[in-house]
Amino acid sequence: MRTIAVIPAYNEARGIYDVVTDVRRYVDEVIVVDDGSNDATTSLARSAGAVVLCHSINRGQGAALATGVALALEERADIIVHFDADGQHDAHDITLLTEPIRDGRADIVLGSRFLGHAVNLPLKRRILLKAGILFTRFFSGIYLSDTNNGLRAFSRSAATKLPIRHDGWAHASEILDGIADLKLRYVEVPVTVHYTPYSLAHGQSSVNALTIVRDLVIEKFFPHR
Amino acid sequence: MPIQWLITLFALFAVSRALRAYRSGSLDRRKLLIWLLFWVATVLIVFLPKTTDVAARILGVGRGVDAVLYTSVLVLFYAFFQQSRKTDRLERSLTELVRQRALEEHHAASDRQESE
Numbered sequence A: 001m002r003t004i005a006v007i008p009a010y011n012e013a014r015g016i017y018d019v020v021t022d023v024r025r026y027v028d029e030v031i032v033v034d035d036g037s038n039d040a041t042t043s044l045a046r047s048a049g050a051v052v053l054c055h056s057i058n059r060g061q062g063a064a065l066a067t068g069v070a071l072a073l074e075e076r077a078d079i080i081v082h083f084d085a086d087g088q089h090d091a092h093d094i095t096l097l098t099e100p101i102r103d104g105r106a107d108i109v110l111g112s113r114f115l116g117h118a119v120n121l122p123l124k125r126r127i128l129l130k131a132g133i134l135f136t137r138f139f140s141g142i143y144l145s146d147t148n149n150g151l152r153a154f155s156r157s158a159a160t161k162l163p164i165r166h167d168g169w170a171h172a173s174e175i176l177d178g179i180a181d182l183k184l185r186y187v188e189v190p191v192t193v194h195y196t197p198y199s200l201a202h203g204q205s206s207v208n209a210l211t212i213v214r215d216l217v218i219e220k221f222f223p224h225r
Numbered sequence B: 001m002p003i004q005w006l007i008t009l010f011a012l013f014a015v016s017r018a019l020r021a022y023r024s025g026s027l028d029r030r031k032l033l034i035w036l037l038f039w040v041a042t043v044l045i046v047f048l049p050k051t052t053d054v055a056a057r058i059l060g061v062g063r064g065v066d067a068v069l070y071t072s073v074l075v076l077f078y079a080f081f082q083q084s085r086k087t088d089r090l091e092r093s094l095t096e097l098v099r100q101r102a103l104e105e106h107h108a109a110s111d112r113q114e115s116e
Helices: A016-024 A041-047 A061-074 A093-102 A123-139 A156-161 A171-182 A197-202 A206-221 B002-024 B029-047 B051-059 B064-115
Strands: A003-009 A029-035 A051-055 A079-082 A108-119 A152-155 A186-194
Touching: A003 A016, A003 A041, A003 A061, A003 A093, A016 A029, A016 A041, A029 A041, A029 A061, A041 A051, A051 A061, A051 B064, A061 A079, A061 A156, A061 A171, A061 B064, A079 A093, A079 A156, A093 A108, A093 A152, A093 A186, A123 A171, A152 A156, B002 B029, B029 B051, B051 B064
Parallel strands: A003 A029, A003 A079, A029 A051, A108 A186
Antiparallel strands: A079 A152, A108 A152
């Protein structure tokens, strides 16, 4: 099965070369979406062997993912893996992550750092994530041990049925809502997440969490279409 | 009362702005008309506050000024809501545009590579 990884990247010159190199060992193709970076992200990703799409202006992580997924579908991907550019994920988790789709057991596989290892996860961040889990239970009605984890795998049909419409961080919760609404088969697999000062600085801030909640609540009561 | 003149001055300022925007083409005739009516009505209410007492009586509010304030707040909140929806739609269109451009550039580049 043709597996393509999509890596959204915004000013990730520091780590993108290594991330692409690692991920390429586990997938057939790596698509990096440079989301309007003003550093060498594009050239470094390209020299590491990724197909690079460039957003001319910054549109957010969800937007970048959706662009990458669009190309992956064009390039006949059977499995699409979302992977973070900041080096917090382990590339060898990809094998475990894609297995349930290859076996036909699931449409979507979500990486869970609480089933696996969260290395150096600060307490504040842990509380925030737990709150996110409760929020998901309440709003999407699906039970997960982790939410807002950027490491996931989609079957081709799931990626087609569930488009990412939120440009910003809220896309993670949007995906969970979509799973519930479309009754897709999902499983969680344990993955390792490394928290380094670099990945923490590049991730969501606590203030962003509030923005996500606001976006999703508005979305709940006033659906777009 | 000084407040009446202050509000009138402000209304005049706002009207001059609206006229200027209309002349430069950034405000269409319908919107200009709506804004002119709005500011004229504001000045009328400021100088003849008793006119709003009718509305107050119908709504069951004590004073005309209160009726105006309550309605204003409601209208403002709703306008803000509409505005934010509009911005969202704009953002979506912008993203779609950026996405299409990224994909087109990629296809053009790979076509070039193939023909070489």
